[in-house]
Structures are given as structure tokens and as C-alpha cells.
Amino acid sequence: DTAVSQTPKYLVTQMGNDKSIKCEQNLGHDTMYWYKQDSKKFLKIMFSYNNKELIINETVPNRFSPKSPDKAHLNLHINSLELGDSAVYFCASTTGKAGELFFGEGSRLTVL
Amino acid sequence: AQKVTQAQTEISVVEKEDVTLDCVYETRDTTYYLFWYKQPPSGELVFLIRRNSFDEQNEISGRYSWNFQKSTSSFNFTITASQVVDSAVYFCALMPGGSYIPTFGRGTSLIVHP
Numbered sequence: 001d002t003a004v005s006q007t008p009k010y011l012v013t014q015m016g017n018d019k020s021i022k023c024e025q026n027l028g029h030d031t032m033y034w035y036k037q038d039s040k041k042f043l044k045i046m047f048s049y050n051n052k053e054l055i056i057n058e059t060v061p062n063r064f065s066p067k068s069p070d071k072a073h074l075n076l077h078i079n080s081l082e083l084g085d086s087a088v089y090f091c092a093s094t095t096g097k098a099g100e101l102f103f104g105e106g107s108r109l110t111v112l
Numbered sequence: 113a114q115k116v117t118q119a120q121t122e123i124s125v126v127e128k129e130d131v132t133l134d135c136v137y138e139t140r141d142t143t144y145y146l147f148w149y150k151q152p153p154s155g156e157l158v159f160l161i162r163r164n165s166f167d168e169q170n171e172i173s174g175r176y177s178w179n180f181q182k183s184t185s186s187f188n189f190t191i192t193a194s195q196v197v198d199s200a201v202y203f204c205a206l207m208p209g210g211s212y213i214p215t216f217g218r219g220t221s222l223i224v225h226p
Binding site for chain 2: 100
């Protein structure tokens, strides 16, 4: 069983479109994250979600919005996609403070 | 503010060489946690180790070892007798004790040639 799963794994779309990436974890964790990894491999935190508390990285454009229907899911919705949004997006979860992160396999988004 | 510096962008070695990946961190917290993650060419991120700020004992796991030194704010990672399968990007990360959010370094790409 995959602990943290993301769909889709690959996403190719046109500028201006809206898209979503879904994430589910079956580990019973309370905290989930979205990270963006750029072409230089830099991992940038976008959001973390813990017990309904959303912490947003203030540098993330408001075109990005996380949605958590329940504790096991944290989806990422992106409006009006831009070329610079092309990256690999990783979902992760953890047991709590100071816990190691369990990452999904990543979703490679390509904006044309 | 938290900061993690991995000064080595890329390291290239030949199989069986020993290699050390450096990690230097900055934090004002007295309680914090340090991590190493591995990202092989397949792309997934794999947890390797976690240390808390009160435990400076070095750790060894097979060919991997970690040297944590608070005096120099470093948490270095050594691979002994490297193998081609060790080729990956390695990330060091820091998490304050009261936080849910780790700060990652920019990663060190390790290439092990046969």
C-alpha cells in the first residue's frame, strides 16, 4: 500500500488553465504539506495543514490554493497557470512536530 | 530564522571512495531536529535520519554515518565505500522543536562513477 499517493504523476497543460493535484495519505498523520521543487532541485514549502490550521508560505501566489476535505487528503488547486509554475510538486505528511516527512512520488507539472 | 547551507552543489567520486556531504545550519532555537533525505534519479524523497539537538552522538547505519557537532552547527553525512546506487541528490533539513515546517538545504548532487 502506498503511504502517500499523488495523482496525477504527470500533467501537461496550457497557460491560463486551471488544474488540481490530489494527495492522499493512509498513515493516519495529522499534518500534510505541499512542496514545490524547481529545476534546480530546490524544495520550497508552499503550505502545511495541521488540524485544520493552514500555514501558507507568503511567497506563494494566491493562484495556488490548498483544499483539505479531511485529514487524509490535501489537494492543490492552481488557477491561471503560468510557465513558471512548471515544476515537480510533492505532497508529504508527518506524525507531528519534529517528525520525519513521508513524501509522495511527486507530480510533474509542465505548463506550455 | 532558520537556515540550512549545503555548500557542495555537486560531488563526483569513483566507486569505493568515501565521500562526506556537508550540512551547516543556523537557528536560534535550543530544541531542534536535523534530517537527511535522499532523492535518487527516480525522483522520490526518502527519509534517512533524524537527530535532535540534545543528542550529539554520531550514528552509523551500514555504510552511512552522520557526524553532528553543535559547536560548529554542522550535521555532516559520510558514505563509506560509495556505490553507484548512492548516486542521488541529498538534502539536509532543520526543524525547530515547536514547528511543523522543516527548512531544506539546496541539496548536494552526488554522482558515483563505476
